[in-house]
Amino acid sequence: MYVPTIKDVAKAANVSVATVSRVLHNLSGYSDKTKQKVLQAIEELGYHPNAIARGLINKRTQTIGVLFPNVSSGFSSEILHGIEEVAHEKGFSVIVCNTAEDGKRTMKYLQVLREKQVDGIVFTSEVLKDEYYQALKEMSIPVVLVNTQSHKHMIPYVKVDDRQAAYQATAYLIEKGHREIAMISGHLWDPIAGAPRMEGYRQALEDHGIEFLESRVAYGDFHWESGRRAMESLLAEAPSFTALFAASDEMAIGAMGAVFEKGMRIPDDLSIIGYDDLTLSKSVFPPLTTIHQPLAQIGCLASDKLIALIEDSQNVSSSIVSHHIVERQTVRSKG
Amino acid sequence: MYVPTIKDVAKAANVSVATVSRVLHNLSGYSDKTKQKVLQAIEELGYHPNAIARGLINKRTQTIGVLFPNVSSGFSSEILHGIEEVAHEKGFSVIVCNTAEDGKRTMKYLQVLREKQVDGIVFTSEVLKDEYYQALKEMSIPVVLVNTQSHKHMIPYVKVDDRQAAYQATAYLIEKGHREIAMISGHLWDPIAGAPRMEGYRQALEDHGIEFLESRVAYGDFHWESGRRAMESLLAEAPSFTALFAASDEMAIGAMGAVFEKGMRIPDDLSIIGYDDLTLSKSVFPPLTTIHQPLAQIGCLASDKLIALIEDSQNVSSSIVSHHIVERQTVRSKG
């Protein structure tokens, strides 16, 4: 299979490879006439530069790696979309990695990305274990964290203020007249999406003089099934409540299913507010009131930051992006 | 930033680079003693092979490119998950591309993938324009199509039999006693997901002696919003019907919203069957009865096929994967 190289072009145009390279990069140092010859040769031979060879010499691959715990979740895929969008704009390709929240696998990916000489990495939605950090550090390329952060190390991140967002969600319910508010939380050992949201919930309760009841909270893993189960147990065992804050839209929607199955209505019998604002949240019925995280935008920002770091290598700022409540139809004013 | 190369390892171990390369690849031609020396040098220096240099010489990058019209859809991301899974298993990385159904952009991606020397490409869920085919052909690397196919050219594909699946969906509704069945279809100029599903629907009607009414079908673009609009117009203008077949789950869910808003119940007042079986379809309420397409499996299969093609280069079989109806709670037996 014959594929023309820059040498073939040079030969065909009767110039040196240096000259071809120069016209390819719009550098100076050739007459208009030779430029035409070269362009014509390129055209005729159907020449396409080889980015691998290019990468070898400039030590730049124009490629970034992105790690997700689960690529196929509505959550991840929206972030990916954002990342890909600006990466493409800026001339970078993105390699996706699905860690499956597995340490071994993550390390394997990190090694692959290293060998493939990616120019930067974005690490999303998982806590950055020490092991990962070491590997990343050894690679000495820029990294940005998305929807997670490292308290131990200075690594730029972009995320929402979880504690505050949870606070607002809860406060919103309170404003609407609810005082008996249950929560479906992530696990407390999750320092990113677990504990902080719970704290926001507690704080809001406390600030409004409402007693916090451990018995009104159930725990899940952010996914649909766990939300459903959590709701069932809440309905069965918790002191009565008129509103629910779920730490993820998926869990909120799982909870809604459980509620409907009991023959109750939303928001008439129970108000629910979610967290994330996945695309699907506006399509369920009734459309879910929730905390909007600008996922695509988070992806864009992360990509932007990473590429700035790659190209400049100074600058280590993080971003707290702003969330807001999107009012749809699962919360009702009470009293 | 110092990064050790194979030469450094060779020097440290007092052998030639050839020997280092040999132990790296488990070839023969060295004693156990030298092997140990080399391994130790690798360890001490923290050496990691450079896949770019490797790629340059073996003309293999162990990377594939995947094109999606929209990476963030529940549909695409599940396929991606499957693709990534087996690619990773077999030692390949995947570069994702979001074509946004834009010709210019697609061509740009194709060029990038070519320059980056990917070993193969999977092209999903869009019709393969001639322009794309030419570009692909020039690259002379394996390609597999997913959820699409080319009647004009021999390119392996993996997809479901759309016509048959639509037939079964409609027949299922008929079996359940429905005779007045509306459809929300994709656009008929879509030769993959549009026309064939409509044909299946018509055929099923005809085979059961039911008259096909153009007025009972509305058109959408497979997305939620269009499903909602289509349903509204059906409800307002179509002859009455007791069941609906939607050509995508998203449209089915959009339709459900419109139905609920009119105060009607599902499946009591109207039965609905969707198409795709997205993850979200089991979490809406009531859970959607639908045609299951094994999306992740389709991805796996495509990846498998592509890599086989890359490694062997013979073998051009396509696969029609089997769909099936998953009965949930949106269809009711009538009469």
Next chain:
DNA sequence: AAGTTTTACGTAAACGTTTACCTAAATAAA
């Protein structure tokens, strides 16, 4: 007209591997 600067190129090394080919020593076969 002579010197100076600029323009338009070409040459060749370098990037980090793999691998074909070569050689010398060790081992086996006769």
Next chain:
DNA sequence: TTTATTTAGGTAAACGTTTACGTAAAACTT
């Protein structure tokens, strides 16, 4: 013992670019 074969290892070319450096001609200066 001599010859043939295998083993252990080295040398250097090749992959397709980029770019520092060199040089002759052309274009300005004065």
